[in-house]
Amino acid sequence: MNPKRCAACKYLRRRCPKDCIFSPYFPPSDPDKFACIHRIYGAGNVSKMLQQLPVQSRAEAVESLSFEAKCRVEDPVYGCVGMISLLQTQIQKTQTLLAKTQAEIAVAQAKHSQTQVNEFM
């Protein structure tokens, strides 16, 4: 067995080929990263998805797939879609607060103008 097998080949108990599609993105030091992605997508699907991408996009694809897989393991019902809902709620709250604050500034400016008018009368 090659001790330098990538985490994916080690997990799949296979020889790590020189042109292994997983090896650049799954170092042996982080076995959980592959275990998680394998549990959600399956090694075959991940390999297929990576093969369909240009080499320079694969690292980012692996990161986003790992993130989604981790979210799905932690929250099997909503996965990272639960995070999207939370962020959308947060945006709505912040926008409501912003609108309220902008209304307050309009009131404060109106009061200030009124005071100036009173000074001239």
Next chain:
Amino acid sequence: MNPKRCAACKYLRRRCPKDCIFSPYFPPSDPDKFACIHRIYGAGNVSKMLQQLPVQSRAEAVESLSFEAKCRVEDPVYGCVGMISLLQTQIQKTQTLLAKTQAEIAVAQAKHSQTQVNEFM
């Protein structure tokens, strides 16, 4: 062939059993929903994920998995994680605007107070 097979069994070219795990969530009227989820996760993984969930959570799990699969088909590099990044950027922008507006209100209130002080002098 049973013409009432669910979209999953039709796609997988198999008989749709009475207790089909896919059937409640993949009506034959929406074949793309299963095709998309199958392309990203594979039927076996989806079936396994659903089996591990209580029946009352499965519909929502299918919706979130479908959403993620659709995002991944549309954006094979970032999937719905791209959406999370966009939403986080939007929150940061809104929060910056909110802080700016809150600073403006403080300035306007200070001006208003100063005008009132001047009136009494």
